[in-house]
Amino acid sequence: MMLAMNYRGPRNVRIDRKPYPEILHPNDAIVRVTRSCICGSDLHLYHGMVPDTRVGTTFGHEFIGVVEEIGPSVQQLKKGDHVIVPFNIACGTCAFCKQELYGNCHESNSQATAVGGIFGYSHTAGGFDGGQAEYVRVPYADVGPMIIPPEMDADDAVLLTDVLPTGYQAAEMGGIKKGDTVVIFGAGPVGIMAAKCSWLFGAGRVIVIDHLEYRLEFVRNYAQCEAYNFRSLNDPVVFLKKETGWLGADVCIDAVGADAAGSALHTITGKKLMLQAGAAIALHWAINSVKKGGIVSIVGVYGPTGNLIPIGNVVNKGITIRANQASVKRLLPKLISHIQAGYIDPKAIITHRVPLEEVADAYHIFSSKLDNCIKPVLIPPSARN
Amino acid sequence: METKNTNYLNIKGWGVDADPKNEPTYPMKRYTGDDHGRLTWIRPTQQPETIEVLRSIERPTVSAVFGTAQPPSGLSGIIRRQAFKYSESSFNHWLPLLLADRINVVEGLIDDVVHGRMSSLLKDYMGKGAKAQGRRRTTLGVVAGVVLMSFAASYLFKHRRKNN
Numbered sequence: 414m415m416l417a418m419n420y421r422g423p424r425n426v427r428i429d430r431k432p433y434p435e436i437l438h439p440n441d442a443i444v445r446v447t448r449s450c451i452c453g454s455d456l457h458l459y460h461g462m463v464p465d466t467r468v469g470t471t472f473g474h475e476f477i478g479v480v481e482e483i484g485p486s487v488q489q490l491k492k493g494d495h496v497i498v499p500f501n502i503a504c505g506t507c508a509f510c511k512q513e514l515y516g517n518c519h520e521s522n523s524q525a526t527a528v529g530g531i532f533g534y535s536h537t538a539g540g541f542d543g544g545q546a547e548y549v550r551v552p553y554a555d556v557g558p559m560i561i562p563p564e565m566d567a568d569d570a571v572l573l574t575d576v577l578p579t580g581y582q583a584a585e586m587g588g589i590k591k592g593d594t595v596v597i598f599g600a601g602p603v604g605i606m607a608a609k610c611s612w613l614f615g616a617g618r619v620i621v622i623d624h625l626e627y628r629l630e631f632v633r634n635y636a637q638c639e640a641y642n643f644r645s646l647n648d649p650v651v652f653l654k655k656e657t658g659w660l661g662a663d664v665c666i667d668a669v670g671a672d673a674a675g676s677a678l679h680t681i682t683g684k685k686l687m688l689q690a691g692a693a694i695a696l697h698w699a700i701n702s703v704k705k706g707g708i709v710s711i712v713g714v715y716g717p718t719g720n721l722i723p724i725g726n727v728v729n730k731g732i733t734i735r736a737n738q739a740s741v742k743r744l745l746p747k748l749i750s751h752i753q754a755g756y757i758d759p760k761a762i763i764t765h766r767v768p769l770e771e772v773a774d775a776y777h778i779f780s781s782k783l784d785n786c787i788k789p790v791l792i793p794p795s796a797r798n
Numbered sequence: 799m800e801t802k803n804t805n806y807l808n809i810k811g812w813g814v815d816a817d818p819k820n821e822p823t824y825p826m827k828r829y830t831g832d833d834h835g836r837l838t839w840i841r842p843t844q845q846p847e848t849i850e851v852l853r854s855i856e857r858p859t860v861s862a863v864f865g866t867a868q869p870p871s872g873l874s875g876i877i878r879r880q881a882f883k884y885s886e887s888s889f890n891h892w893l894p895l896l897l898a899d900r901i902n903v904v905e906g907l908i909d910d911v912v913h914g915r916m917s918s919l920l921k922d923y924m925g926k927g928a929k930a931q932g933r934r935r936t937t938l939g940v941v942a943g944v945v946l947m948s949f950a951a952s953y954l955f956k957h958r959r960k961n962n
Contacts, residue, residue: 421903421906421910422902422903422906423903425903437845437846437848437863437866438843438845438862438863439843440842440843440863461899461900464895464899465898465899467867467868467899467902468902468903468906469867469868469906470868471867486843502863504842504863506839506840506841506842508830508832508835508836508839509833511832512825512828512829512830512832512833513828519857519861520841520842520861520862521861521862521864522861522864523852523854523857523860523861523864524854524882525854525886526854526856526857530861530863530865536852536865536868539864539865540851540864540866540868541864541867542865542867552845553842582824585820585823585824586823586824586825588820588821588823589816590816590818591813591816612806612809612811612812613811613812613813613814613815613816614813614815614820615812617806618806637805637806687896716892717886717892718889735823735824735825740825751811751814754811755810755811756814757811
């Protein structure tokens with residue numbers, strides 16, 4: 414038996430003893446977790462917003478660990494390797510993986526065709542147990558996992574499983590050109606990374622919008638950008654129009670997703686009554702703040718049903734929308750080299766290092782934005798010695 | 799475009815990934831046309847189906863690998879099986895799944911009681927951690943809400959009967 418986070422219902426998780434995972438496929442590996450994070454998108458699960466989130470599931474799609482056991486067909490890994498495990502489960506052989514769309518694999522999720530398999534992210538994303546545990550089963554071990562470079566800090570490595578690649582891909586999908594003004598909605602971990610990465614693509618101005626002062630202060634310093642509190646603005650769209658010469662931003666990035674604050678209508682219909690797939694006010698603002706012919710890049714996570722967004726304005730303004738789950742495997746080599754070059758310091762966003770046994774408290778602190786929490790990392794007992 | 803941070807050229811790594819050829823960018827960048835072959839790729843070895851796996855009706859078979867956490871069971875399982883008779887495009891798929899999730903919470907509570915995990919339940923509510931405090935506040939809020947709604951409903955009911 415092993416320690417693992419156990420989902421019991423909305424806003425209710427606990428640590429429990431669960432059976433040790435087994436090799437179920439010849440290309441599986443069993444990984445002993447050394448670090449796992451709680452992601453902002455885990456809060457959508459925690460808040461009960463993702464359909465088919467079953468009681469007893471273990472969350473956690475951001476983790477690194479040591480290979481303990483491998484299936485008979487595994488060739489790229491051996492016992493003892495310390496690996497980064499991308500959050501996407503990808504076969505490497507389907508038509509989508511061949512196009513490096515590792516977040517859209519067609520051979521890792523039976524329950525839905527719209528999304529590939531993701532560790533610990535409900536049965537809608539494949540029904541896999543996640544890494545907020547001592548051990549985890551990793552399918553397609555020859556495809557996703559990558560050995561951590563020896564000089565790399567484990568805290569940097571764990572942020573390469575999702576946060577940094579997602580932030581980077583948000584900027585990449587924005588098609589940023591030199592001198593562009595980029596507006597990012599959300600100063601959570603992904604928004605912070607998107608702001609930092611926008612400069613790598615040659616942005617001329619980076620603006621972040623959120624409502625939590627401590628996060629705005631952090632992103633101002635970390636990503637050397639401007640940051641504004643939408644609660645102190647009458648209307649963030651009008652503010653952004655004024656700030657961009659009345660035409661709108663070249664690129665807007667939605668790094669918030671379904672749990673956005675800022676609109677009573679969206680909060681009531683999306684989060685309380687669940688008549689739409691979460692509150693989509695950040696995306697609403699992004700569409701209305703971008704210039705005509707501009708690009709909206711979406712990495713915020715939404716549910717599968719539908720949302721109130723001004724699609725008419727997308728048509729009338731000729732906006733290009735690009736969106737996807739980050740293709741982590743594709744981006745790892747480049748992002749590792751960026752960390753080594755000193756362009757990005759991912760571990761600086763970690764504010765809480767919490768024993769795995771205190772996972773329930775960690776969720777509550779992160780969800781309620783207590784104690785200036787930006788990114789909590791869970792550390793299992795075996796990694797604390 | 800107006801630029802406020804005139805020092806951006808000094809930001810370490812500024813422009814290292816700027817590439818005028820970054821169009822079409824991801825997700826179209828590596829387009830190969832492989833998907834024109836439809837479902838003809840050589841599939842990975844199939845994971846044995848030793849548990850019940852619900853399958854989207856938008857695909858002909860289960861995926862080569864799948865998760866085995868919490869197979870459908872109980873009343874929530876019955877509802878989930880019904881939901882999977884509809885496509886991902888249908889609310890008849892997603893809304894019953896949300897209902898099943900809520901029923902599953904009650905099933906989980908019953909399971910805890912049956913298996914003598916009362917200490918876990920009590921710890922959830924009586925613990926000293928921030929999470930336990932939060933749950934107590936939530937519980938108090940829910941109880942207060944239910945009591946208020948009951949009073950309001952009973953008042954309205956009596957008032958209506960009087961008027962009738």
